[in-house]
Amino acid sequence: MPAGDVQDLQSRSQRRPDAGAAPALIAPGQTFRSITDQICGFILTRKSPLLWWAALAFGMLLSLNLLTVVTLILYRGVGLYGIQIPVAWGFAITNFVWWIGIGHAGTLISAFLLLMNQGWRNSINRFAEAMTIFAVMCAGMFPIMHLGRPWIFYWLIPYPNTMTVQPQFRSPLVWDIFAVSTYFTVSLLFWYLGMIPDLATLRDKAKSRWAQRFYGIACWGWRGASRHWRLHETASLLLAGLATPLVLSVHTVVSFDFTISILPGWHSTIFPPYFVAGAIFSGFAMVLVLAIPIRSVYHLDNLLTERHLNNCAKLMLATGLIVAYTYALEPFTSWYSGDTFEMFMVHNRATGPYAWAFWGVIACNVAIPQLLWRRSFRVRPKRLFFVSIVILYGMWLERYMIIVTALHRDFLPSSWANFVATVTDNALLYGSIGLFVLLFALFVRFLPMISMYEVRELLPFPSPAGGSKK
Amino acid sequence: MSGRPYGILAEFGGPSELLHAAEQLRGRRYSAMEVYTPYPMEEIEDIIPAKNSLPAMVFAGGLVGAITAWTMQTYIAIWDFPINVGGRPLYSWPSFIVILFELTVLFAAITAFAGCLSLASLPRPHHPVFNVDRFKAATQDGFFLCVEARDPLFDARRTREAIEELDPAGVWELQE
Numbered sequence: 001m002p003a004g005d006v007q008d009l010q011s012r013s014q015r016r017p018d019a020g021a022a023p024a025l026i027a028p029g030q031t032f033r034s035i036t037d038q039i040c041g042f043i044l045t046r047k048s049p050l051l052w053w054a055a056l057a058f059g060m061l062l063s064l065n066l067l068t069v070v071t072l073i074l075y076r077g078v079g080l081y082g083i084q085i086p087v088a089w090g091f092a093i094t095n096f097v098w099w100i101g102i103g104h105a106g107t108l109i110s111a112f113l114l115l116m117n118q119g120w121r122n123s124i125n126r127f128a129e130a131m132t133i134f135a136v137m138c139a140g141m142f143p144i145m146h147l148g149r150p151w152i153f154y155w156l157i158p159y160p161n162t163m164t165v166q167p168q169f170r171s172p173l174v175w176d177i178f179a180v181s182t183y184f185t186v187s188l189l190f191w192y193l194g195m196i197p198d199l200a201t202l203r204d205k206a207k208s209r210w211a212q213r214f215y216g217i218a219c220w221g222w223r224g225a226s227r228h229w230r231l232h233e234t235a236s237l238l239l240a241g242l243a244t245p246l247v248l249s250v251h252t253v254v255s256f257d258f259t260i261s262i263l264p265g266w267h268s269t270i271f272p273p274y275f276v277a278g279a280i281f282s283g284f285a286m287v288l289v290l291a292i293p294i295r296s297v298y299h300l301d302n303l304l305t306e307r308h309l310n311n312c313a314k315l316m317l318a319t320g321l322i323v324a325y326t327y328a329l330e331p332f333t334s335w336y337s338g339d340t341f342e343m344f345m346v347h348n349r350a351t352g353p354y355a356w357a358f359w360g361v362i363a364c365n366v367a368i369p370q371l372l373w374r375r376s377f378r379v380r381p382k383r384l385f386f387v388s389i390v391i392l393y394g395m396w397l398e399r400y401m402i403i404v405t406a407l408h409r410d411f412l413p414s415s416w417a418n419f420v421a422t423v424t425d426n427a428l429l430y431g432s433i434g435l436f437v438l439l440f441a442l443f444v445r446f447l448p449m450i451s452m453y454e455v456r457e458l459l460p461f462p463s464p465a466g467g468s469k470k
Numbered sequence: 471m472s473g474r475p476y477g478i479l480a481e482f483g484g485p486s487e488l489l490h491a492a493e494q495l496r497g498r499r500y501s502a503m504e505v506y507t508p509y510p511m512e513e514i515e516d517i518i519p520a521k522n523s524l525p526a527m528v529f530a531g532g533l534v535g536a537i538t539a540w541t542m543q544t545y546i547a548i549w550d551f552p553i554n555v556g557g558r559p560l561y562s563w564p565s566f567i568v569i570l571f572e573l574t575v576l577f578a579a580i581t582a583f584a585g586c587l588s589l590a591s592l593p594r595p596h597h598p599v600f601n602v603d604r605f606k607a608a609t610q611d612g613f614f615l616c617v618e619a620r621d622p623l624f625d626a627r628r629t630r631e632a633i634e635e636l637d638p639a640g641v642w643e644l645q646e
Contacts, residue, residue: 166551185576227520233512
């Protein structure tokens with residue numbers, strides 16, 4: 001190549017992607033070394049902050065509670081739940097839909113925003129993906145714990161067996177098994193693949209023999225060769241391309257659990273997009289609920305800037321408006337259908353015994369998120385944290401409302417009954433929150449919570465004084 | 471260590487210096503080169519080209535997943551365990567679409583992960599470049615280039631001189 005091309009290459013290497021936008025994304029004055037030291041420091045050198053210990057203790061206590069409750073349910077059976085006909089689905093399915101929805105924002109950030117070339121995702125994608133994996137783990141537990149005999153849940157998976165029976169492939173419950181397990185596997189592979197270069201950094205930064213071995217094995221002997229990077233980039237893009245339709249399919253399949261039935265309030269074509277939008281809505285709320293304390297405790301304001309909070313809040317507002325639109329559309333379609341049962345369901349939902357849930361949903365998911373139109377609620381951490389918590393609660397309540405209000409008044413008035421949650425129901429929900437907090441605390445302590453190599457891509461390299469010259 | 475030369479490793483001050491050096495060595499007809507960087511540098515692909523068969527592998531993996539899902543569901547629903555639901559056809563393919571999609575994605579994703587590592591010849595916990603203590607910087611802020619001994623033009627003395635002309639921050643001779 002002639003010298004002119006070399007010049008061109010050099011100038012291209014100076015113009016790192018998003019170099020112009022770097023000041024807003026990453027605070028000025030950051031170098032490769034400072035970023036690496038900062039993120040590795042959480043794991044290798046620094047003592048953990050008090051809030052981390054508090055989160056660990058909280059998570060461990062509630063996880064112990066979860067173990068106890070699960071043991072009790074395995075021993076005594078699902079009669080410990082508040083469910084009874086006609087409300088056969090109670091907290092367990094509510095929690096399942098809630099948790100799996102939370103996971104969606106992580107995949108959206110890691111996969112969809114990667115395909116869209118959104119550089120700002122680079123410093124939040126790692127822990128958003130971790131959130132996805134832990135949320136799906138919590139979610140996956142509930143359908144199993146909701147089975148009459150949880151220990152034979154594997155009968156839902158087709159395999160040659162001596163009973164000569166097979167699952168029913170026309171059932172959305174079987175689709176669900178495939179959708180959720182595929183989602184978990186693909187998210188895990190994507191997360192781990194993205195972490196390999198950072199695990200190699202930890203291997204090279206680690207001082208203790210134990211840590212060197214652990215991270216050395218976990219990074220598969222990564223050495224940053226261009227051949228490796230090329231394959232890594234290709235695999236990441238392909239996984240992102242696969243995960244993007246997957247994330248839309250998962251909550252669609254979850255919504256099929258409802259829509260394939262003939263129940264008023266469930267049997268509706270609006271459900272798949274409604275569920276997906278709600279999932280992303282609650283997922284971004286969880287991303288912010290995790291990011292805001294981590295940002296302040298670990299002093300990550302240089303990497304998680306106002307712009308990240310602002311962007312997440314805007315996405316939350318946008319998906320929240322889609323959710324609000326479907327809330328408005330539901331009464332319209334039931335009125336337009338002219339179906340007595342449909343219209344009764346809408347009326348009963350707003351005025352019946354669960355009216356508090358309906359109006360709570362409207363307040364939490366429609367009214368309060370409108371605060372996000374104001375910039376101060378998008379960039380001031382405490383205010384944004386408050387709105388996010390409200391949305392998380394509202395989205396849980398929404399799933400509770402969908403399940404219970406549709407079931408408690410079925411076609412036969414003689415079988416009408418109300419649902420009252422028991423101690424077991426509550427303990428299982430709080431236990432799953434504890435498990436999530438515990439897993440997340442361990443993740444923050446032992447794995448790089450911010451993708452170092454992707455943050456490096458956003459940084460201009462101040463050559464030749466970048467600190468690498470001896 | 472067998473004492474056979476593996477190649478000559480050099481560190482450069484930054485990404486542009488590294489690209490410049492790779493370009494110069496390429497101009498001298500060295501072909502067996504590899505660079506080691508702390509983040510993916512797309513620019514290097516023009517200098518060190520390599521074919522990438524991962525997309526084709528992933529496509530094949532997805533295809534295998536789709537065929538598996540369709541075959542499994544059709545076989546079970548029609549022959550292995552037919553269920554008559556109100557006289558509806560046994561081959562009710564629209565209800566097979568969901569699992570067909572899921573298994574396509576699952577097989578393709580597993581192929582992408584396993585293919586990436588196997589094409590990169592990983593896991594490989596030991597490698598000649600790891601013998602250089604300074605190489606630890608390659609995963610942090612160091613930019614390295616290695617001319618490998620399998621290059622037909624490789625000559626321990628002359629290659630080293632060629633690299634030293636390019637103002638590296640350090641040069642090391644590697645042995646297998």
